Amino acid sequence: MTAATFKGIYPAFQQIPDATIDAQIASYEALTSDSWSSDQRDTVLALQVADALARSPEGRNARMVAKDGSTPYRTELRRLAKIHAVGQSRIL
Secondary structure: OOHHHHHHHOHHHOOOOHHHHHHHHHHHHHHOOOOOOHHHHHHHHHHHHHHHHHHOHHHHHHOOOOOOOOOHHHHHHHHHHHHHHHHHHHHO
16 A cells, blocks of 8 residues: 555545655554455555544544544444454354
């Protein structure tokens, strides 16, 4: 994933420099499990980056942080993680 790809998915982050987004992508690529299919992994990676950026000063225009600290990106990420976990347990 590149900054351009990310901005295509989440245009609310257009104002953030590509270098900042690329750094977040690199950071979260190392943390994202290979147990996801490649399409799912890209989605999870984009959601993680969007969540981090929404909480950052650079992302204040795209900030959609609720009073409890959650973002729509984190909410969707948790939903996908639950589905993924259930799917993994069915395989075992």
